[in-house]
Amino acid sequence: MPPGAVSLDDVDLDQVSVEYVLGCVKKGGMLELSEAIRDYHDSTLFPHMINNMGSTDEFFLVTNSESSGSPPKRAPPSAPLFTPSPIMPSLLKSQSLSSTHVEESLDSMHVEESLNSTQVQELSVDDIDDFEDDDDLEEVDSRRTSRRIPNDASDLALGLPSFATGVSDDDLRETAYEILLAGAGAAGGLIIPTKEKKKEKRSRFMRKLGRSKTENVVYQSQNATGLVGLLETMRVQMEISEAMDIRTRQGLLNALVGKVGKRMDTLLIPLELLCCISRTEFPDKKAYIRWQKRQLNMLEEGLLNHPIVGFGESGRKASELRILLAKIEESESLPSSTGELQRTECLRSLREICIPLAERPARGDLTGEVCHWADGYHLNVRLYEKLLLSVFDVLDEGKLTEEVEEILELLKSTWRILGITETIHYICYAWVLFRQFVITSEQGILQHAIEQLKKIPLKEQRGPQERLQLKSLLSRVEREEGVREFTFLQSFLLPIKKWADKQLGDYHLHFCEGSALMEDIVSVAMLSRRLLLEEPEMAVQSVTDRDQIETYIALSIKNAFTRTLQEVETTADARNEHPLALLAEQTKNLLKKDDTMFLPILSQRHPQATVVSASLLHKLYGNKLKPFIDGAEHLTEDVVSVFPAADSLEQYVMALIMSVCEDATAEVYFRKLTLYKKALEYGEQKFGKWIKSNG
Structure with missing residues (x-):
């Protein structure tokens, strides 16, 4: 023992x-x-x-199995060998792998051995050099994975400053759970697990020892219901250990002792936990120091670095608070007796300084009604983000958990602590969902994000108090181009809109597998754009929805035409065709694909989208055709083949325009085109003279 x-x-x-x-x-x-x-x-x-x-x-292991609690009762999802993703970063490159290159790369890597072999494969120096020199191997690796590979979501970084104290994602997650317990405690739903739970745990532990590692045994236990069961679900979802859960519950309940009439959600949670939880409740000193450092950092970030209420006459107390935080941290390096004495004295002084700072009235609050330690813009939304992430299934991050509605209702108990309003919730939740879509490529998650974007009220639909609050939430972020100031909506919605704009700016590439996803991304772009146009800076630079759609068409058509041109240049010789004749054929195919797949979606927001696309492709090909005719000196068979190919493309363009316009309107657009007919007639006359002179 x-x-x-x-x-x-x-x-x-x-x-x-x-x-x-x-x-x-x-x-x-x-x-x-x-x-x-x-x-x-x-x-x-x-x-x-x-x-x-x-x-x-x-x-x-990706996660800490000891702190994640018991495994989910549901079976894990099937693991397909490969699920193509329309937005995988590896597929966004302008150059694709040729089949020959892929086969050579796979042969060099001995894929048939590396994936399933039980023997250890050693790398030679030459193998390492091959990995460093061949960038395309990364794409091959991404295609052979047997599990879901998260996509890169770095483009979706929030417009928020970083934390001065170096607060990590784990720190935010654990503090968010403490806030959740305090919110639940305010509703009377906080209890300490009984001994029966410990005995049940011991029974599971002994059964675990008694079975082999390969034995697939599912332990069926009676699930707790109501708020107790939901909090247990949240604990597992947020990967919080049972030990931390019990320790925090006990600390919060102890903090209310002697505070008659005090609500748990008006406590200064990090301070109360520092005072009510001793180091003896931790397995080792290292764990305690890490926990204490997190609480001190949260006090500094919430009360000093990002306060929602200005200091005013409390400026001196803010300076004293920084000194006390440093002294508490310093006490751990002193001899035990001296360090404990210094820590106790500092905590007493800390309470005298922190409580007045945290209870500074704001928005008409009465003193002590709300504790303003975590409702500063930059800290509170980061904490709320960690709570919102619990809605995703731990077995499949591309799906929402079955308890999503109950979880969202429970999170409302934290709004008072974090200063969250309904509008702020919709914005944060939309961003969390959209980021998860980018990571997982699950279109179902994207549709949930669109639903949340639609729920965000416009400025005139918000109450006067909420309008003032949102107007006051500003952040200054250092970027490569310098320091930039963001409003609340800009911090969350600009990254979403920029990501959508980037995809739609080359929709021929990113949505080549189908148009359903593109339709949803267009909705995201237009919804976020509509909300952002209400911001002062964006309103000055505003363009119409039709102008925005035209921009998408122009950018994507140019990118697609450039790729087509590069493809023609590499294949024309092999096919024994003149490049311009082949380019006319491929351009016609590109326009057909645009007309059948993409333009029906874009035409919903711009009735003349087909005209824009057809006219631009006509112009791009014409820019290549005219110099060719002017510079051609000899009439050869392949040169002659260009004329009917170009004429066929032009006839298709004109027919497409007439299909979406009335005759009079179509004639107006035709007059704006520089028709190939004139250039072709000039070419025929030119080569007719050449034939006569060389006849």
């Missing part, structure tokens, strides 16, 4: 190394729980991994 333990009831089985216990069972040796606990803590210093049978079966 470990020191101080009399029976198994005194042992925290969470801190017993399962691998150590199994090793003792296999060897038939005596089990020393103190050694098993020490082995568990030693293993926490290394990345989490699974080791089944030898080196080829060792792999690192």
Whole structure:
């Protein structure tokens, strides 16, 4: 038994190394729980991994299995060998891999051995050089993965400044869960798990030891219902350990002792947890210091770096607060007695300074009604983002969890703490959903994002208080072009619109697999654009929806024509055709594809989209045709083939324009075209003279 333990009831089985216990069972040796606990803590210093049978079966875990709690009851989704993604970054390159190149690359990598072989493959120096020199191998690798590969979402970075204290995503996630517990506690839904839960856990632990690693056993337990069950679901979704969950619940309940009439959601949560949770409740000093550092950083970010209420006469207290935070951190490096004394004194002073700062009235609040420590713009939306991420299924990040509606309702309990309004919620949720779509390529998630964008009220639909609040939420972000100021809507919606604009600016490339996805992306672009046009800076630079659609058509047509031209230049000789004759044929095919796949979508927002597309392609080909006719000196068979090909393209362009316009309107557009007919007639006259002179 470990020191101080009399029976198994005194042992925290969470801190017993399962691998150590199994090793003792296999060897038939005596089990020393103190050694098993020490082995568990030693293993926490290394990345989490699974080791089944030898080196080829060792792999690192993406998440921390110990802190994630029990596995989901549902079976995992099937894992297809490859699911093509219309927006995978690897497919956005202008140059695609040729089949020969791919086959050569796969041969050099011995794919048939590297994917399924149980033997360890060693890399030679030449192999390493090949990997460094051949960029296309990255695309090959992305195509052979057997699991969902997240797409790059770096273009969707929020327009928010970084945290001065270096707060990490894990820090935000854990603090967000503490806020969730406080919000639930304000509704009277916070309880401490009973001993029966611990016994159930011990029973599962013993059964885990009693079965083989390959045995597929699903433990069926009676799920808790109501708020208790929903909080347990949130704990698992947010990857919070049971130990942290119980520790936080107990700390929050202790913080309310003696505070008659005080709501849990008006507490200064990091301060109360610092005062109510001791280091003895942590498995080791390192874990406690990391936890304390997170709480101190949250106080600094919430009260000092990004406060929603100005300091005014409290400026001196803000300076004193920074000094106290540093002293508390410094106390951990002092001898235990001295350090504990300094920490206790600093916490007492910290309370005297933090409470007045946190309870500064704002928006007509009464003193003490709301605790303004986490409703500063930059901190609160980051914390709320972590809460919103819990709506995605832990088994398949491209799907919403079954409890999504209950989770969203529960998150409303945090609005008072974080200063969230309905409009802010819709904007944050739309961004979280859209970013998840970009990562997973799941169109269902995209449609949910569109629903949220539609719910965001326009300026005239918001109340006067909310309009003032949103107007006050500004952020200054350092960019390559210098420091830029963003409003709240710009911080969230500009990244969405820019991403959509980039895709639609080359829709022939990004949506070549189908038009359904493109229709949704157009909706995203137009919805976000409409909301952004209400911002002062955007209103000055505004263009109409039709102008925006024309921009998409022009950019994409030019990009597609450039790729077609490059393809023609490389294949014309092999096909024994004149490049311009082949280009006319390929341009006609491009226009046909545009007319059948993309223009029906764009025409919904721009009735003359077909005219814009056809006219532009006619002009681009004409720019290549005229110099050719002017410069041609000899009449050859391939030169002659250009004339009917060009005429066929022009006839198709004119027929397409007439199909969407009345005769009078079509004639107006025809007059704007520089018809090939004149150039072709000039060419015929020119070569007719050449034939006579050389006859």
